[in-house]
Amino acid sequence: MHAATEQILRVNRLSKSFFGIKALDNIHFDLKKGEVHALMGENGAGKSTFMKILIGLLKADSGSISFNSEQIENLDVHSIMQKCISMIHQEILMVPELTVAQNIFLGREIGRAYLLDDQAINQKAEDLLQSMGLNIKVRTKAKHLSIAEMQLIEIAKAVSHNARVIIMDEPSSALSEKEVEILFKIIRDLKNKGVSIIYISHKMEEIYKIADRITVLRDGKFIATKNTADLDKNSLISLMVGREIEELFSANSLAQPEVVLKVQNLHKKGKFSDINFEVHAGEVLGIAGLMGAGRTEIARAIFGLDRINSGNIILKGKKLTIRSPEDAIREGIGYVSEDRKTLGFIPELSVKQNISLSSILKYSKAWFIDNKKEQTATSKIAQELKIKASGLNQKVMNLSGGNQQKVVIARVLLASPFLIILDEPTRGIDIGAKHEIYKLIRQLTKGGLAVIMISSELPEILGMSNRILVLSKGKQKTILTQKEASQEKIMQYALH
Amino acid sequence: MHYINKLRQYGILIVFSIICLIISFISPQFLTVSNWTIIITQVSINAILAFGVTFVIITGGIDLSLGSIVAVAGVSAAMLAHPDSYPLLVPVFAGLFAGLLIGAFNGFIITKSKIAPFIVTLGTMTIGRGLALILSNGRPVSNLSDSFVFIGSGKILGIPVLIIILIIMFILCSVILNKTILGRYVYAVGGNEQAARASGINVSQVKIAVYSISGLLAGLAGILLTSRITTGQPNAGAGFELDAIAAVVIGGTSTTGGKGSMTGTLIGVLLIGVINNSLDLLNVTSYYQQVVMGIIIIGAVVLDSLNHKSNS
Numbered sequence: 001m002h003a004a005t006e007q008i009l010r011v012n013r014l015s016k017s018f019f020g021i022k023a024l025d026n027i028h029f030d031l032k033k034g035e036v037h038a039l040m041g042e043n044g045a046g047k048s049t050f051m052k053i054l055i056g057l058l059k060a061d062s063g064s065i066s067f068n069s070e071q072i073e074n075l076d077v078h079s080i081m082q083k084c085i086s087m088i089h090q091e092i093l094m095v096p097e098l099t100v101a102q103n104i105f106l107g108r109e110i111g112r113a114y115l116l117d118d119q120a121i122n123q124k125a126e127d128l129l130q131s132m133g134l135n136i137k138v139r140t141k142a143k144h145l146s147i148a149e150m151q152l153i154e155i156a157k158a159v160s161h162n163a164r165v166i167i168m169d170e171p172s173s174a175l176s177e178k179e180v181e182i183l184f185k186i187i188r189d190l191k192n193k194g195v196s197i198i199y200i201s202h203k204m205e206e207i208y209k210i211a212d213r214i215t216v217l218r219d220g221k222f223i224a225t226k227n228t229a230d231l232d233k234n235s236l237i238s239l240m241v242g243r244e245i246e247e248l249f250s251a252n253s254l255a256q257p258e259v260v261l262k263v264q265n266l267h268k269k270g271k272f273s274d275i276n277f278e279v280h281a282g283e284v285l286g287i288a289g290l291m292g293a294g295r296t297e298i299a300r301a302i303f304g305l306d307r308i309n310s311g312n313i314i315l316k317g318k319k320l321t322i323r324s325p326e327d328a329i330r331e332g333i334g335y336v337s338e339d340r341k342t343l344g345f346i347p348e349l350s351v352k353q354n355i356s357l358s359s360i361l362k363y364s365k366a367w368f369i370d371n372k373k374e375q376t377a378t379s380k381i382a383q384e385l386k387i388k389a390s391g392l393n394q395k396v397m398n399l400s401g402g403n404q405q406k407v408v409i410a411r412v413l414l415a416s417p418f419l420i421i422l423d424e425p426t427r428g429i430d431i432g433a434k435h436e437i438y439k440l441i442r443q444l445t446k447g448g449l450a451v452i453m454i455s456s457e458l459p460e461i462l463g464m465s466n467r468i469l470v471l472s473k474g475k476q477k478t479i480l481t482q483k484e485a486s487q488e489k490i491m492q493y494a495l496h
Numbered sequence: 497m498h499y500i501n502k503l504r505q506y507g508i509l510i511v512f513s514i515i516c517l518i519i520s521f522i523s524p525q526f527l528t529v530s531n532w533t534i535i536i537t538q539v540s541i542n543a544i545l546a547f548g549v550t551f552v553i554i555t556g557g558i559d560l561s562l563g564s565i566v567a568v569a570g571v572s573a574a575m576l577a578h579p580d581s582y583p584l585l586v587p588v589f590a591g592l593f594a595g596l597l598i599g600a601f602n603g604f605i606i607t608k609s610k611i612a613p614f615i616v617t618l619g620t621m622t623i624g625r626g627l628a629l630i631l632s633n634g635r636p637v638s639n640l641s642d643s644f645v646f647i648g649s650g651k652i653l654g655i656p657v658l659i660i661i662l663i664i665m666f667i668l669c670s671v672i673l674n675k676t677i678l679g680r681y682v683y684a685v686g687g688n689e690q691a692a693r694a695s696g697i698n699v700s701q702v703k704i705a706v707y708s709i710s711g712l713l714a715g716l717a718g719i720l721l722t723s724r725i726t727t728g729q730p731n732a733g734a735g736f737e738l739d740a741i742a743a744v745v746i747g748g749t750s751t752t753g754g755k756g757s758m759t760g761t762l763i764g765v766l767l768i769g770v771i772n773n774s775l776d777l778l779n780v781t782s783y784y785q786q787v788v789m790g791i792i793i794i795g796a797v798v799l800d801s802l803n804h805k806s807n808s
Contacts, residue, residue: 305694329696343694346687348754357684357695360677367676411695 006033007069008164008196009054014063016049023049025220027063031165036187036197038211038228040240042430046220047200051167053077054198055087068164086158087167094150096143101125103142104157128160132186147174148291155186159195166190167198172206173428176291176456177491184210202430203457204233216240241432249438249463252482253445255283259317260450261333261419263302266311271297272474275311279419279450284441286465287454288490294474295454296338299421303335304328305343316418329358334412338424338454340401344408347397351389352378354396354407358415381410386436402433409440419450426460438464458487472496507799508748508760512767519774526777533656539769540658541717541724543762545740546747547669548713550761551706553744554673555686556753557613559707561602562714562740564624566733569594569718571628574637574728577644584643591719592712598624599711603704621737628730637728648723658720665713670758678705686753742789743768746796767792 009031016024024046031037041047052058054065056077065072067084094103101122102109110124111117125138134156136149145153151174158166172180187197187210199211207214207228214231216223216239223239231239258281266275272294279285287295300306302313304322313320315331322328325335337343345354355378356363363374379392385406389399396407405425412420422441426434441464445451455461461468468485470477470493477493520527545562552559573591576582598620605616650657673679681702684692693699717736722728747764749756768789775785 303694324698325694326696326698335694337694342688342690344691346684346691346695346754348687349683353680353683357680357692357697360680364677367678369675369677369680415696 007031008033008067010066012064014050014053014060014065016053016058016060023220024053024060025222027217027220027222028225029215029222030225031196031198032212033196034191034194035212036191036199036210038199038201038207038214039217040200040207040214040236041217041223042240042432045217045240045430047217048169049220050217051087051169051198051200054165054167055085084164085167086161086163086165087169088151088154088158088171089169094142094145094153097141099139099141100129100136100145100153101138103153104128104138104160124160128156132156132159132189133182134186146292148176148179151175152179152182152186155183159190163195165196165198167200169200170202170428171199172201172203174291178290180206202428202434204236205457205459207236208233218242237431240430249460250442252284252442252464252466253282255280255466256448260315261302261452262312262314264312264314266298266301266308266313268297268301268306268308270474271301272471275476277469277476277479279452281418281448281450282445283466284445284451284453284464286461286468287452287471288458288461288468289471289494291456292473293471293494295471296423297474298471299335299423299452299454302328303333303421305335329415329417332416332418334358334415334417334420336405336408336412336420336422336425338427340404340408340428345396345404345411348395350393350395351382351387351399351407352392355381355410355414358411377414378410381414385410385440400430400433402429402436405429405433405437409437413444417449419452420444421452421454423454424456425453426455426457458490461490462487470494508746508763508767508796512763512770515767515774516770519770519777523774523777526774531773531777533659535766535769535773536662537656537658538773539765540662541720542736542739542743542768543662543765544665544713544717544720545736546743546761546765547665547758548710549737549740550669550744550747550749550756550758551673551682552613552710553741553749553751554682554753554756555703555706556689557606557703557706558617558741558751559599559602559710560614560617560737561598561620561624562710562717562737563733563735564621564628565595565598565711565714566718566721566736567628567730568598568624568631569715570722570732571632571637571728571730573644573719574640574722575631577640577722579639579641581641584641587644588647588719591722592715595715595718596708596712599708599714600704602711603707606707607700607703625730625734632728632730634730636730638726640723640726640728645723645726648720648725658724661716661720665716666758666762669713672709673758678702682706683754686755688754739768742793745793748796764796 007030011027011029014024014027015022027050039047049058053060054077060075063075065075065077095106098106104125105121109116110120122138129136129138134152136153142150151171171183175183190197201207211228213225213227214236215225218240259278260281261279263275263277267273275298277285289295297306301308304324304327313322315333320331322331346357352374356374360369363370363377375392382392387406387410388403396404399407425437441451453464462485466482468480468490470480470490472494477496480489525531549559549562569591572594573587576590577587602617602620605611606613647657652660673682681692681697684695684697685699685702689699718733721732743764744761745751746767747760749760771788771792772785775788
């Protein structure tokens with residue numbers, strides 16, 4: 001880590017309120033040229049409000065910002081900073097029918113007198129991607145790209161803008177290990193060119209690999225800025241949550257003898273084949289593997305979102321034919337998707353209505369919903385899961401990511417399943433909510449529930465699973481017990 | 497914040513009240529029982545169509561075949577409603593059944609083929625019109641029994657039958673939308689179809705149900721119209737679907753689905769009725785009425801999108 005000293009951005013005593021509630025309260029922040037500065041904090045800590053101020057989407061109420069040693073008048077960042085700061089959003093904004101090159105130069109097309117010079121655009125895009133070490137064809141339409149590729153293209157776009165500061169908001173959430181390596185290589189190249197990166201992520205591993213310094217926000221307040229080298233993980237976590245977290249992963253309950261799910265020779269053309277495993281009552285079976293290894297595809301098939309070509313799914317000794325999620329839920333299988341927004345909840349419906357959605361038949365009489373029964377059942381489970389909302393009637397779209405995830409889990413649990421499949425259950429949620437979800441899983445398995453947990457975070461898989469099934473390219477490589485398993489071993493099989 | 501949202505929710509009601517207030521100052525005839533009886537009778541057919549299509553629009557769909565269903569149902573009912581032919585229930589059931597059948601057909605094709613509802617119902621709109629012409633040989637079907645005509649023009653205890661049917665249908669549709677599992681599923685499917693499916697909802701069934709309801713109510717509207725004009729007209733109902741959709745939209749139901757209410761639709765229908773009525777009272781020609789109506793539709797949607805923006 002080379003010690004760049006020149007400051008590009010300095011923020012002092014920055015505050016911002018919404019309707020009398022302070023979202024940011026006296027924030028301090030400084031960014032040096034060529035440094036990777038991680039911004040950490042739980043959801044609701046004020047990270048996104050702060051970033052929105054920096055890119056000019058919001059205006060701060062008070063405080064001062066200086067950019068490149070120049071004081072920004074009236075906190076109006078539009079004039080100077082906007083041109084120099086680029087943000088890579090969590091959600092990807094690309095035009096699917098345009099090519100990679102056309103997307104990169106969207107709004108800055110090259111040509112003469114309204115006629116586009118496609119060749120020049122393609123050439124420039126190709127040079128750009130090559131300089132970044134990306135092997136993506138510039139004539140490919142954006143709709144054919146994987147999410148990971150799109151994310152890398154977004155970064156390329158920021159680079160082509162000659163941005164001096166690039167803000168990356170959870171840039172690795174959709175990337176595989178290998179792609180994260182490419183991302184980190186790009187970040188290091190950018191550093192060497194003097195570009196500064198503000199890196200927002202919940203993934204500790206990454207922060208420690210890439211960040212030079214870390215700033216922690218909590219409840220809209222500035223907590224600390226430290227050199228990464230001087231801050232160990234536990235201290236970082238306690239700075240973020242404001243309290244010591246006991247062991248993140250407690251010991252898991254023992255698997256009971258009863259086999260809840262048995263899967264035999266599961267096969268789906270082009271996705272996975274020869275999948276065989278059992279899940280016992282009270283057990284967590286982890287599924288590990290790289291992106292595209294077939295983890296989510298297997299979960300979707302068991303849950304009836306996709307059809308399999310052949311194989312048996314046996315639940316509690318009964319062979320099932322599952323044609324739809326409706327069938328799966330009726331038989332006692334629950335699924336918490338990795339894609340919360342698309343498959344998890346109905347944004348316009350309330351917390352109560354979302355939680356009862358999969359089991360509304362239980363709370364109704366002859367097609368009519370029994371409001372009292374519904375209210376009692378949903379409020380009980382909402383309390384158990386510590387869902388933070390202004391009330392059961394609040395719309396789920398207005399909750400934080402962690403609470404939305406809890407609503408989804410509550411819905412799945414209310415349908416009284418024997419087996420639940422958790423697909424990246426802690427993706428994009430803060431450390432406090434993560435911890436609660438881990439505790440919840442323990443509690444559920446103690447009660448005899450069988451759990452399949454898919455995760456890209458190896459510490460999570462290792463900490464939570466009784467056994468770990470490792471997939472590679474749609475093939476089952478091994479099943480390791482928790483004792484045998486280690487990060488290295490899992491990666492060995494996953495890369496096989 | 498909560499307060500502001502509540503205010504927005506009732507925005508259309510406030511607009512409606514203000515308009516009524518202004519008109520009552522300009523025209524003293526406006527706030528009379530007889531005038532309101534006229535208004536409500538006039539909007540009753542559009543209201544019943546709008547109630548049905550509200551279900552469809554909340555699921556994120558659209559139904560353009562309503563007007564043609566009105567014609568098919570009207571003609572079928574009229575053909576069985578000649579004096580001394582069948583008991584009253586026969587033509588009524590025939591009309592309802594015709595509507596239900598076409599609605600179910602819409603729902604079935606939309607769910608099985610995955611073609612956009614706009615296209616499918618555009619197709620059935622043309623098919624329906626053709627069927628009405630085939631059934632009636634292209635000629636109006638007249639000579640209807642007194643009991644059949646009574647539905648559209650009779651009174652019970654001094655209240656027009658049309659208004660009684662309107663009230664019953666409003667209550668029925670509100671209950672279905674707010675109190676039943678189907679109603680909940682309608683909002684869920686419109687709010688996020690994929691999540692609804694992953695929550696174990698049979699999305700196809702819900703869609704077939706809403707298009708069937710929409711068709712059934714259009715069938716009822718066809719019977720009412722035929723009874724009111726005392727002939728089964730194969731060309732009747734053209735453009736009715738757009739008036740119904742306009743009322744739904746003015747009532748605050750989002751065309752992207754997941755949001756809306758029966759009460760909103762009722763107010764939308766009444767607002768259209770009141771404006772037409774008052775322009776009549778003020779002797780404004782019907783040409784201007786159309787311009788005003790168009791402006792109101794766009795205004796309602798602009799209001800709605802402003803709500804969206806300030807919410808997010």
